[in-house]
Amino acid sequence: MAVSQTNPMAMQRLTETAFCAWLGQAHPGAQLVYHRGLLALDASINSQTPKSDARHELARVARRAWWAAEQGLVHLVQRRNGPDDFTYLAIARPRPETLAALQSTLLLKEVA
Numbered sequence: 871m872a873v874s875q876t877n878p879m880a881m882q883r884l885t886e887t888a889f890c891a892w893l894g895q896a897h898p899g900a901q902l903v904y905h906r907g908l909l910a911l912d913a914s915i916n917s918q919t920p921k922s923d924a925r926h927e928l929a930r931v932a933r934r935a936w937w938a939a940e941q942g943l944v945h946l947v948q949r950r951n952g953p954d955d956f957t958y959l960a961i962a963r964p965r966p967e968t969l970a971a972l973q974s975t976l977l978l979k980e981v982a
Contacts, residue, residue, distance in 0.1 A: 886930040889960070893938055896962035904931055905958040906951075935960050 884904050892902050905912070905928065913929040935958075938944045944960040951957055 883924055883927065884931055885927055886934050889931050889934050893943060893960075893962070896944075898962055898964040900962045902960045902962075903957055904935055904960055906956070908954045908956060909948075909958055911954075 884902075889902070889904060892900075896902070909928075909932055913925060913932055915925075935944065935946055938960065939946045942963060943965065944962055947959045947961060949957045949959065
């Protein structure tokens with residue numbers, strides 16, 4: 871999946887695998903829209919997202935994005951578009967050489 875500065879898949883549902891693929895090849899400053907809406911509500915069990923599979927995958931993407939931020943791989947940003955409408959972005963951070971070498975191992979780690 872080739873992702874430019876903005877995500878060409880912005881309106882499609884992003885999978886955790888696609889997020890990890892982007893993370894593995896993203897250059898510092900590259901941006902990925904990983905959700906648009908109200909993430910906490912859309913990923914919750916009480917969500918009105920019609921398919922529970924889609925809701926579960928969104929929760930997985932959100933957890934992976936949070937994990938990547940904790941590892942110092944991305945900055946997480948949200949932009950308000952309107953009431954209950956946000957764009958959630960992951961912005962790639964510069965990586966030290968040692969981290970780049972271990973990246974594939976880190977990305978395979980299961981996120982609880």
